[in-house]
Amino acid sequence: MANVLALSAPSDWRPLDPQNTLYLELGSGRVVIELAPHHAPKHVANVKALVREGYFDGLAILRAQDNYVVQWGDPDAEKKETRRPIQRAQPTLKAEFSRPLQEMRFEPLTERDAYAPQVGFSEGFPAAADPSGGQGWLTHCYGMVGAGRDADADSGGGTELYAVIGHAPRHLDRNVTLVGRVVAGIERLSSLPRGTGALGFYERAAERVPIRAIRVAADLPENERTHLEILRTDSKTFAALVESRRHRSEAWFKFSSEHIDLCNVPLPVRPVPARDKNTPH
Amino acid sequence: MANVLALSAPSDWRPLDPQNTLYLELGSGRVVIELAPHHAPKHVANVKALVREGYFDGLAILRAQDNYVVQWGDPDAEKKETRRPIQRAQPTLKAEFSRPLQEMRFEPLTERDAYAPQVGFSEGFPAAADPSGGQGWLTHCYGMVGAGRDADADSGGGTELYAVIGHAPRHLDRNVTLVGRVVAGIERLSSLPRGTGALGFYERAAERVPIRAIRVAADLPENERTHLEILRTDSKTFAALVESRRHRSEAWFKFSSEHIDLCNVPLPVRPVPARDKNTPH
Numbered sequence: 266m267a268n269v270l271a272l273s274a275p276s277d278w279r280p281l282d283p284q285n286t287l288y289l290e291l292g293s294g295r296v297v298i299e300l301a302p303h304h305a306p307k308h309v310a311n312v313k314a315l316v317r318e319g320y321f322d323g324l325a326i327l328r329a330q331d332n333y334v335v336q337w338g339d340p341d342a343e344k345k346e347t348r349r350p351i352q353r354a355q356p357t358l359k360a361e362f363s364r365p366l367q368e369m370r371f372e373p374l375t376e377r378d379a380y381a382p383q384v385g386f387s388e389g390f391p392a393a394a395d396p397s398g399g400q401g402w403l404t405h406c407y408g409m410v411g412a413g414r415d416a417d418a419d420s421g422g423g424t425e426l427y428a429v430i431g432h433a434p435r436h437l438d439r440n441v442t443l444v445g446r447v448v449a450g451i452e453r454l455s456s457l458p459r460g461t462g463a464l465g466f467y468e469r470a471a472e473r474v475p476i477r478a479i480r481v482a483a484d485l486p487e488n489e490r491t492h493l494e495i496l497r498t499d500s501k502t503f504a505a506l507v508e509s510r511r512h513r514s515e516a517w518f519k520f521s522s523e524h525i526d527l528c529n530v531p532l533p534v535r536p537v538p539a540r541d542k543n544t545p546h
Numbered sequence: 547m548a549n550v551l552a553l554s555a556p557s558d559w560r561p562l563d564p565q566n567t568l569y570l571e572l573g574s575g576r577v578v579i580e581l582a583p584h585h586a587p588k589h590v591a592n593v594k595a596l597v598r599e600g601y602f603d604g605l606a607i608l609r610a611q612d613n614y615v616v617q618w619g620d621p622d623a624e625k626k627e628t629r630r631p632i633q634r635a636q637p638t639l640k641a642e643f644s645r646p647l648q649e650m651r652f653e654p655l656t657e658r659d660a661y662a663p664q665v666g667f668s669e670g671f672p673a674a675a676d677p678s679g680g681q682g683w684l685t686h687c688y689g690m691v692g693a694g695r696d697a698d699a700d701s702g703g704g705t706e707l708y709a710v711i712g713h714a715p716r717h718l719d720r721n722v723t724l725v726g727r728v729v730a731g732i733e734r735l736s737s738l739p740r741g742t743g744a745l746g747f748y749e750r751a752a753e754r755v756p757i758r759a760i761r762v763a764a765d766l767p768e769n770e771r772t773h774l775e776i777l778r779t780d781s782k783t784f785a786a787l788v789e790s791r792r793h794r795s796e797a798w799f800k801f802s803s804e805h806i807d808l809c810n811v812p813l814p815v816r817p818v819p820a821r822d823k824n825t826p827h
Contacts, residue, residue, distance in 0.1 A: 329737075331732060331733045331736055331737075332688050332689075332732070332736070360800075362800070362801070376660045377658040377659065377660055378658065378660065379657045379658055379659065379803070379805040379806060379807045380803045380805055380807070381803070406713070407613050407712060407713045408613075416797050416798050418800050431688060431712070431713070432687070432688045432712070432713050432714055432807075432809050432810060433713055433807075433810075434810065435803070435807060435810065436791070436794060436799075436802070436803065436806070436810065438801075438803070439800070439801035440798075440799055440800055440801055451612060451613070452612045452739075452740040455612055455613070455736075455737075455740075456610075456612075456736075456737050456738060456739055456740055457737060458733075458737055459733040459736075459737055510717070513717060516697050517697050517721075518717075518721055519641075519643070519699050519720070519721055520643070520719075520720035520721055521717070522660070522661045522662070522716070522717065522719070524660040524661055525660060525717070526660045526661070526713075526714075526716060528713050529713060529714075529715065529716065529717065
């Protein structure tokens with residue numbers, strides 16, 4: 266992988282858009298989340314509205330279920346008297362599980378998949394498509410962030426968010442609105458102690474992990490931002506990277522399946538090289 | 547899942563064989579590993595020999611790479627003067643990456659897979675098969691335990707072991723000898739702090755996680771064992787469980803792919819019910 270990336274051109278990379286980047290600030294440091302406004306425009310706008318009214322500040326990570334998800338939100342969400350009030354944002358939204366494929370950029374892989382007719386990438390996110398049904402959607406790969414909901418499809422809105430920390434739970438695809446992806450700091454979530462309650466919820470309040478704040482990157486001064494760039498999934502370098510992971514040419518490998526699972530394709534992230542550091546973007 | 551398991555018969559479950567069960571004892575508690583002697587007889591015998599000569603006692607977890615593996619062994623393995631001596635066990639063994647399919651029990655799934663012509667289960671482990679090549683092998687699903695090796699295929703032997711703690715790295719299939727699976731306590735590995743060195747190795751000795759001991763369950767008195775049983779993958783209950791995970795009938799699900807990925811099939815483990823607790827097995 267390092268060899269392929271060493272040959273990349275600067276134009277193969279795109280900086281994170283600070284208007285669509287969240288910083289989840291924990292005691293252990295920062296988790297950087299790229300939002301997916303193309304795929305879930307209403308949820309992304311609502312999550313940003315929640316963030317900007319300070320909804321998450323002082324709330325907590327409530328759940329860490331092994332090989333599944335870490336989830337955060339309001340511990341008192343079910344208690345009308347003490348729950349965190351929502352000001353200008355919406356408490357719930359109509360689901361954004363999938364969207365018309367014809368309106369969506371999609372670079373398919375050639376691989377077979379148990380869960381979808383086609384899999385590939387869209388705007389830098391892992392995605393799937395059903396050409397006969399005319400729909401496309403984001404997929405629950407490691408690090409993807411979704412908006413938890415209750416039994417009703419339209420009962421989510423972004424007040425409860427989760428990140429995937431295990432083998433891709435692809436059965437959740439088209440069942441939850443995915444709003445983005447952790448692009449840095451996932452280990453601050455994936456290495457949390459697992460909750461011992463049902464579904465990995467922390468049983469005692471003291472076990473919960475406090476959220477200092479969530480911020481939109483654009484709302485922080487330049488020098489407080491984490492300057493990252495992402496390899497474009499529509500670049501030739503990315504295509505070469507996928508091919509290098511299908512066919513493992515390193516001497517260590519004795520067998521190569523010549524295929525890859527969507528969620529095993531790396532989506533490289535790196536610090537913005539020094540040349541760009543003082544260029545606002 | 548609970549509904550399906552509630553209908554299971556006692557005969558759908560098999561107890562762990564104490565002669566093929568390891569206890570990895572950490573400061574945080576016990577990790578229980580079921581060995582796979584049908585698939586890697588020489589490696590399993592050698593790992594047990596290493597365990598019985600106390601090879602691992604006082605060694606450490608050396609590596610925790612996010613979304614990949616946790617690995618343990620001798621920090622001084624490369625230092626001839628100070629490395630842990632091997633007594634009766636073998637330092638390396640011929641690879642056991644796959645075996646003749648005709649000698650192997652195999653219950654195939656119907657699903658498509660990017661990595662293998664067929665996938666399914668063998669002796670309770672996730673497995674794959676290539677009928678045209680006549681080979682079968684275990685697969686790198688979450689929790690699987692393998693014997694690390696150097697560049698040479700025959701350079702492993704069990705002195706360095708790893709467990710999968712992320713999205714199944716199936717490109718490792720047929721490249722490493724898998725020796726077993728974590729059946730309890732995986733969270734004691736998966737929630738470890740990630741190493742900050744290359745490949746997730748801990749950079750400072752103080753970061754390493756000490757191994758108090760590894761023991762073969764049979765070598766402990768009955769009352770110090772962890773009595774677990776595993777749902778048989780050749781049982782009707784298991785088939786019903788797989789079907790219930792393909793077709794999600796819970797009201798929460800709005801869409802069901804009707805398919806499942808091999809590594810998303812749960813392999814249920816439970817404490818041996820009280821009725822059996824005093825029956826040696």
